[in-house]
Amino acid sequence: MHAYKLWIPALSVLAACGGAELNQTRATEVQAAVLAAEQVGANDQPKAALHLQLAKEQIESAKRLAADGDQTNSNLLLDRAKVDAELAMQLARTEREQENARQAWEKIRDLKKESAR
Amino acid sequence: MSKMRRTFYGPGFAAFALLGAACGGAAAPSTELLSARNAYSEARNGEAAKLNPTGVHEAAESLQKAEAVHKDDPGSQREKNYSYIALRKSELAIASASEALARQEQQRAEETYKTELEQKSEQASQQSNQFAQQLTQTQRELQQNSQTLQQNQQELQAAREAADQAQAELRQAEAVREEEGRMIISLSGVLFEPAGHTLSKVAERRLDTVAHALGAYRDRQIVVEGYTDAQGSESKNLELSQQRADAVREYLEQRGVDAEHIRAVGKGESNPIASNDTAEGRATNRRVEIVVERESTTPSSRGAIGSDGSSVKSGSADLSPSSTQGSSRSATPAPSSPNRTSLPRTSRPADEPAAPRE
Numbered sequence: 371m372h373a374y375k376l377w378i379p380a381l382s383v384l385a386a387c388g389g390a391e392l393n394q395t396r397a398t399e400v401q402a403a404v405l406a407a408e409q410v411g412a413n414d415q416p417k418a419a420l421h422l423q424l425a426k427e428q429i430e431s432a433k434r435l436a437a438d439g440d441q442t443n444s445n446l447l448l449d450r451a452k453v454d455a456e457l458a459m460q461l462a463r464t465e466r467e468q469e470n471a472r473q474a475w476e477k478i479r480d481l482k483k484e485s486a487r
Numbered sequence: 488m489s490k491m492r493r494t495f496y497g498p499g500f501a502a503f504a505l506l507g508a509a510c511g512g513a514a515a516p517s518t519e520l521l522s523a524r525n526a527y528s529e530a531r532n533g534e535a536a537k538l539n540p541t542g543v544h545e546a547a548e549s550l551q552k553a554e555a556v557h558k559d560d561p562g563s564q565r566e567k568n569y570s571y572i573a574l575r576k577s578e579l580a581i582a583s584a585s586e587a588l589a590r591q592e593q594q595r596a597e598e599t600y601k602t603e604l605e606q607k608s609e610q611a612s613q614q615s616n617q618f619a620q621q622l623t624q625t626q627r628e629l630q631q632n633s634q635t636l637q638q639n640q641q642e643l644q645a646a647r648e649a650a651d652q653a654q655a656e657l658r659q660a661e662a663v664r665e666e667e668g669r670m671i672i673s674l675s676g677v678l679f680e681p682a683g684h685t686l687s688k689v690a691e692r693r694l695d696t697v698a699h700a701l702g703a704y705r706d707r708q709i710v711v712e713g714y715t716d717a718q719g720s721e722s723k724n725l726e727l728s729q730q731r732a733d734a735v736r737e738y739l740e741q742r743g744v745d746a747e748h749i750r751a752v753g754k755g756e757s758n759p760i761a762s763n764d765t766a767e768g769r770a771t772n773r774r775v776e777i778v779v780e781r782e783s784t785t786p787s788s789r790g791a792i793g794s795d796g797s798s799v800k801s802g803s804a805d806l807s808p809s810s811t812q813g814s815s816r817s818a819t820p821a822p823s824s825p826n827r828t829s830l831p832r833t834s835r836p837a838d839e840p841a842a843p844r845e
Contacts, residue, residue, distance in 0.1 A: 446568040453575040460582040467589035474596030481603050 514561030542580030729753025
């Protein structure tokens, strides 16, 4: 279970206050996923930032479709947005771990250089 | 459990997809569906299958939905939407596996780093121990050297003091003089039995002091020179002086003087240091001189006849029996001159008791 899902109740209230026709449960989950991705630094990494942007655009499209009464496609777009937000978060985390691993090996190289001196 | 899922959703799903494609007839899959299929294939065949089987399972489920929609409503927006979601699920599974892989890599790097650090620390510790041991060894050697030096200094000081004391004792007990760096100890008075060469008790006590003093000159050559007065025949006197010198040498050897460093020479009535015309003068001339040579010199500078009777060195004219009977005898004694003048002899036999004799 993703940690961002814990924020869903609070976000549900906020979404409800907007008075939109959007599927509230799904919209809340998507917003939580977007927030989580931003918190792990998705905006700072190009690939993650792209998916985050896609998620946000799809949320806006979903809102418009919902307003037009097309609930089915609105829900589908929310599903797409959610999976993009999740991917953005995952990519950010992966990038961070890969950077940590690179630094760890760099540290070993430095140590070996120091020992060889 | 995850293995079972992979087994179920892996080949099973591939068959399902092929079947779907075949049944679809003319309806070609959308670009989104094709992308989703490729992405899933990559996830299923890559590291994700091992490292994130749950994610791959979710991707499979999504692709199944997309395939189902494609079957029911080929080319629709719904098919594209489900395919899009399936594509992202596969990408998510792959990215998640990459994260796990990176984490493993980091862990491996940290373990390697720790091992390297431990090895380095161990090496440093060994080196430190080695240095400490070397330091201890050096300090020990230094201490030993210091002790040895101190001991040598003490021994040297003791030797100096012993030499000084020995010389002082000698100077107190006997007539000691120095000539050209040589120390000459002159023993006169009653040393031997009359007309003999056996040491008297008094002479032995005096020689004990001399032997003790000579201990400070172990590296020097020592010559014992025997002299008589001019009474009696010269050859007899020469023989007697040799016997007396030998007696003194033997006694000194018994008292610890190294036999390799001492020899005896009989000089007969040569080199008188007093007049042979008076009893006192003859008594003075009857003497034994112990010559301590200079350091690193050959023991022949004074010239002598060896204890075996042969001439050791004939460079000095007043040493041979003939030269002692030369015409240059003077009545004037020359007690301390290095080139002592021969004194006139009388016609009395050797050691004849006309004067106080030993």
